Amino acid sequence: MSICVITGTHWGDEGKGKIVDYLGSRADAVVRSQGGNNAGHTVVVEGEKYIFHLIPSGILHSGIQCILGDGMVIDPASLIEEVHMLRERGREDRLKDLHVSGRAHLVMPYHRMLDGLTEKRRGNDALGTTGKGIGPAYEDKVARLGIRVADLLSEKRFAERLRYTLEYKNAILHKIFGEQPLTFEKVYSEYKRLGELIAPFVTDTSRLVHSLLNEGKKLVVEGAQGTMLDLDHGTYPYVTSSHPVAAGSLLGTGLGPVHGTQVIGICKAYTTRVGEGPFPTELSNPIGEFLRERGGEYGATTGRPRRCGWLDGVVLRYAVRVNALSSLVLTKLDVLGGLERVKICFGYRQGDSMLDDCPLDFGTMHTCEPVYQEFAGWEEDVSKVRHYIDLPRQAREYIEYIEDVSRIPVAIISVGQDRPATITRKEIL
Numbered sequence: 001m002s003i004c005v006i007t008g009t010h011w012g013d014e015g016k017g018k019i020v021d022y023l024g025s026r027a028d029a030v031v032r033s034q035g036g037n038n039a040g041h042t043v044v045v046e047g048e049k050y051i052f053h054l055i056p057s058g059i060l061h062s063g064i065q066c067i068l069g070d071g072m073v074i075d076p077a078s079l080i081e082e083v084h085m086l087r088e089r090g091r092e093d094r095l096k097d098l099h100v101s102g103r104a105h106l107v108m109p110y111h112r113m114l115d116g117l118t119e120k121r122r123g124n125d126a127l128g129t130t131g132k133g134i135g136p137a138y139e140d141k142v143a144r145l146g147i148r149v150a151d152l153l154s155e156k157r158f159a160e161r162l163r164y165t166l167e168y169k170n171a172i173l174h175k176i177f178g179e180q181p182l183t184f185e186k187v188y189s190e191y192k193r194l195g196e197l198i199a200p201f202v203t204d205t206s207r208l209v210h211s212l213l214n215e216g217k218k219l220v221v222e223g224a225q226g227t228m229l230d231l232d233h234g235t236y237p238y239v240t241s242s243h244p245v246a247a248g249s250l251l252g253t254g255l256g257p258v259h260g261t262q263v264i265g266i267c268k269a270y271t272t273r274v275g276e277g278p279f280p281t282e283l284s285n286p287i288g289e290f291l292r293e294r295g296g297e298y299g300a301t302t303g304r305p306r307r308c309g310w311l312d313g314v315v316l317r318y319a320v321r322v323n324a325l326s327s328l329v330l331t332k333l334d335v336l337g338g339l340e341r342v343k344i345c346f347g348y349r350q351g352d353s354m355l356d357d358c359p360l361d362f363g364t365m366h367t368c369e370p371v372y373q374e375f376a377g378w379e380e381d382v383s384k385v386r387h388y389i390d391l392p393r394q395a396r397e398y399i400e401y402i403e404d405v406s407r408i409p410v411a412i413i414s415v416g417q418d419r420p421a422t423i424t425r426k427e428i429l
């Protein structure tokens with residue numbers, strides 16, 4: 001039995017898409033387990049760029065089962081857009097291996113509206129959500145008002161669920177936000193049409209995953225967002241509404257803590273964050289701008305510029321702990337080339353105290369001052385390097401310090417967007 005969970009170590013956008021695609025060639029199935037189209041996973045194959053928001057990044061390898069798991073919230077219009085994109089780009093044959101959980105929840109039009117309206121009402125305290133309706137969809141799931149993918153397959157049940165929920169949502173839209181209510185007929189007919197398009201993909205994905213594992217197949221679980229955006233373990237309230245940590249990935253796939261699961265942390269060579277919330281190592285200076293421009297740090301989903309800073313080793317150590325990471329994949333090392341000095345934060349100073357872990361109260365994280373280890377940078381362009389030993393000495397020192405801070409090995413190093421731009425020190429799958 002072989003399960004490999006891929007988890008972002010910081011605030012998302014660590015480059016998980018490329019790594020899942022890279023590992024995909026050795027996997028039999030790739031599963032998305034949480035989140036929805038708030039994610040944006042970029043994969044470049046032979047210079048051609050694909051951005052996936054819902055479909056697992058493994059879809060570009062033939063013969064791999066691609067699964068949208070139980071813990072996801074799925075906007076059916078967005079899913080159908082990705083299905084069309086694959087058809088238009090000559091990848092129609094891959095759709096036979098696409099499977100969507102009947103137990104996943106649907107993102108409805110009122111979720112998108114409420115996401116925007118709630119953010120607006122928060123004013124200066126807005127969270128900076130992606131506006132895709134993800135939070136409100138998970139709210140309904142927990143409130144037991146949600147509508148699931150399987151509900152779409154039965155006209156009667158869908159109509160009943162929608163009528164019940166819509167009445168409640170319209171009251172909120174109208175009475176709290178002064179908006180026009182949504183009409184049942186409009187939402188019903190739009191979702192009925194989308195349901196017909198999605199129906200061929202819907203199945204019991206948890207059962208599918210178990211039977212694949214029983215056949216000895218290899219499974220990659222593609223986490224979305226990152227550890228610090230986890231609802232319980234992240235920088236609450238500046239988090240997403242699902243569980244990007246490894247345990248959440250298993251839960252959303254329909255798996256227990258199965259023996260033989262390895263959890264791999266995807267860590268960018270520097271740190272970024274999109275949206276509001278604390279970010280101790282943020283650089284509001286020309287180095288931050290250099291990282292943004294050189295690293296193309298603009299949201300794959302919203303196009304927003306990402307906040308950039310030095311690698312936060314305290315957060316990394318925390319991610320190792322809460323995810324039970326066994327090794328790291330370091331991404332975007334090439335972006336740092338050309339900087340005179342590079343830094344890694346190994347502790348925080350908060351008032352008179354030195355912290356080697358995240359503060360108990362994330363509400364105070366904005367008062368944490370990073371304490372850095374400094375290194376000489378390297379001039380060389382490392383994007384063509386394929387063997388660890390060929391990296392500049394300074395880059396190797398940087399990587400080895402990451403291993404010291406995290407206390408786990410860096411197994412793979414990504415030095416460019418394309419599949420071959422990868423240095424493997426230790427095979428993962």
Ligand code: IMP
Nearest residue numbers: 012038039040128129130239240274275
């Ligand atoms: P939501 O997930 O749209 O509710 O947004 C909540 C927070 O998570 C915001 O700060 C978003 O910017 C952030 N977020 C959501 N999805 C991603 C992602 O895929 N990458 C990075 N940040 C994300």
